[in-house]
Amino acid sequence: MSAQSSLIDHATALIGFDELVGLLHAVFVKHGTSPEAAAILAHNCASAERDGAHSHGIFRIPGYLSTLASGWVDGNATPVVTDVASGFVRVDACNGFAQPALAAARALLIEKARSAGIALLAIHNSHHFAALWPDVEPFAEEGLVALSVVNSMTCVVPHGADRPLFGTNPIAFAAPRADGAPIVFDLATSAIAHGDVQIAARKGERLPPGMGVDSLGQPTTDPKAVLEGGALLPFGGHKGSALSMMVELLAAALTGGNFSFEFNWADHPGARTPWTGQLLIVIDPSKTAGQSFAERSQELVRQMHAAGLRRLPGDRRHRTRAKSLQEGITVEAQALAQLRDWAL
Numbered sequence: 001m002s003a004q005s006s007l008i009d010h011a012t013a014l015i016g017f018d019e020l021v022g023l024l025h026a027v028f029v030k031h032g033t034s035p036e037a038a039a040i041l042a043h044n045c046a047s048a049e050r051d052g053a054h055s056h057g058i059f060r061i062p063g064y065l066s067t068l069a070s071g072w073v074d075g076n077a078t079p080v081v082t083d084v085a086s087g088f089v090r091v092d093a094c095n096g097f098a099q100p101a102l103a104a105a106r107a108l109l110i111e112k113a114r115s116a117g118i119a120l121l122a123i124h125n126s127h128h129f130a131a132l133w134p135d136v137e138p139f140a141e142e143g144l145v146a147l148s149v150v151n152s153m154t155c156v157v158p159h160g161a162d163r164p165l166f167g168t169n170p171i172a173f174a175a176p177r178a179d180g181a182p183i184v185f186d187l188a189t190s191a192i193a194h195g196d197v198q199i200a201a202r203k204g205e206r207l208p209p210g211m212g213v214d215s216l217g218q219p220t221t222d223p224k225a226v227l228e229g230g231a232l233l234p235f236g237g238h239k240g241s242a243l244s245m246m247v248e249l250l251a252a253a254l255t256g257g258n259f260s261f262e263f264n265w266a267d268h269p270g271a272r273t274p275w276t277g278q279l280l281i282v283i284d285p286s287k288t289a290g291q292s293f294a295e296r297s298q299e300l301v302r303q304m305h306a307a308g309l310r311r312l313p314g315d316r317r318h319r320t321r322a323k324s325l326q327e328g329i330t331v332e333a334q335a336l337a338q339l340r341d342w343a344l
């Protein structure tokens with residue numbers, strides 16, 4: 001049975017968050033990442049699983065492992081942080097994963113944001129294979145506003161174009177508020193994340209209309225047709241397409257990273273991670289004039305609820321997180337057994 005197909009099973013098991021982090025750490029180390037990088041990736045992946053962000057939880061482990069085995073990514077890379085200017089930090093991830101690069105620069109970025117009011121982190125030469133909200137949420141938990149973009153691999157046809165060029169290019173934002181968890185959203189600029197198309201294909205489900213095209217450029221709801229020579233569409237037509245273009249500019253051109261169409265993993269069978277760039281902007285809202293930012297963001301939430309809104313971005317994740325932390329994280333039993341094998 002291949003690593004990919006071995007993660008499809010419907011009997012479930014429960015595992016605690018810390019145990020899952022430990023298990024994933026062992027898997028990453030066993031498959032060629034440094035203990036430091038493994039700790040960061042394991043926490044990231046377990047957090048996604050804990051919060052029900054399944055397209056970027058343990059579903060991604062076979063992709064991480066085949067990528068490491070292919071030699072495409074360096075699991076032992078030591079990121080190089082450069083203090084470029086008062087509000088600008090650059091990190092060369094040295095062909096490693098993006099999250100350890102962010103971790104290496106985080107303290108300097110926060111120091112700059114607090115002293116100048118705003119600071120920018122430009123990561124290049126990096127691989128981001130995860131959800132983006134874990135990169136921004138912790139800043140808001142420390143009272144800061146954070147925005148991040150990352151570009152992925154070519155699989156999205158720009159609005160009005162004939163062939164794929166952009167990646168699924170997510171945008172994540174986090175802001176503190178006075179009473180409650182930070183306001184966080186994290187969304188692909190494609191109509192659907194590539195990971196969710198893969199999950200739909202495995203489950204034999206159709207996609208909602210308007211998300212993808214087949215190899216002839218014709219609209220399709222068949223996820224396999226999208227994955228096998230087809231492509232995705234941006235969300236919201238020309239509007240999502242413009243945001244995706246912006247992500248290419250900020251995450252690649254501005255950081256010195258690759259555009260989504262610029263890398264070629266053809267010589268690395270099994271490689272799955274995009275070798276691109278990531279940008280983070282961190283703002284210290286204590287510099288805001290007038291009432292505190294957290295009070296103002298709380299007022300906005302209050303008014304949204306008063307207007308009838310029942311679900312804020314992040315609410316579903318937080319509900320799932322609370323349940324997972326109380327009862328354990330529900331995972332497919334066979335996937336868990338496979339992780340235990342890979343950790344040996």
Ligand SMILES: NC(=O)C1=CN([C@@H]2O[C@H](COP(=O)(O)OP(=O)(O)OC[C@H]3O[C@@H](n4cnc5c(N)ncnc54)[C@H](OP(=O)(O)O)[C@@H]3O)[C@@H](O)[C@H]2O)C=CC1
Pocket residue numbers: 053055056128129130131132133150151152168169170171172184185186187188189192193194196311312313314315316317318
């Ligand atoms: N590393 C990479 O290169 C890439 C990573 N990704 C990741 O894929 C993941 C999934 O992206 P995507 O499919 O676009 O995410 P979704 O469309 O599922 O969700 C996008 C955002 O909208 C919120 N949301 C969803 N439905 C509602 C609703 N009915 N009312 C209010 N808020 C809502 C979500 O909150 P909630 O979470 O609470 O549901 C989330 O913040 C992201 O984590 C993204 O970072 C995607 C592309 C590339």
Ligand SMILES: O=C(O)C1=NCCCC1
Pocket residue numbers: 055128129130152153168188192193194195196274
């Ligand atoms: O789901 C997606 O879209 C992606 N996730 C990880 C990196 C590649 C694209």
